Amino acid sequence: MSRRGTAEKRTAKSDPIFRNRLVNMVVKRIMKDGKKSLAYQILYRAVKKIQQKTETNPLLVLRQAIRRVTPNIGVKTRRNKKGSTRKVPIEIGSKQGRALAIRWLLESSQKRPGRNMAFKLSSELVDAAKGSGGAIHKKEATHRMAEANRALAHFR
Secondary structure, eight states: OOSSOOOOOOOOOOOTTTOOHHHHHHHHHHOOTTOHHHHHHHHHHHHHHHHHHHOSOHHHHHHHHHHHHOOSEEEEEEEOTTSOEEEEEEEOOHHHHHHHHHHHHHHHHHHSOSSOHHHHHHHHHHHHHHTOSHHHHHHHHHHHHHHHTGGGGGGO
């Protein structure tokens, strides 16, 4: 427990072009080694490709992809008194779910074959918005695991 008191919650800043917090959250997850300008370039190129592919507002596609990938329930490993571990289903809050969704989208886009990250990210976002893709499969696998271990929910 902290002796200094509670830390104040900081709101996420919005990005310079779209004035959107969600875009800034995605940029921070793309960023490696502190190279934020490169992360912005990757995301803006991906957004431009989404605009060309779908001919709709790319921010709506981004929001829909994240909403579709966001999990409601997950599993957490718990150890019992005898030493065996169990995967116990737990509910996931909206902030943690959004963070997981962004992480899963970026991981599955990095695994895709393709030319560059902007192309792979745009393809993954469009697929996730349609209801397919690696991130959607990850969410479904997590939900299946939680459903299979539903009997262990009382260990929460």
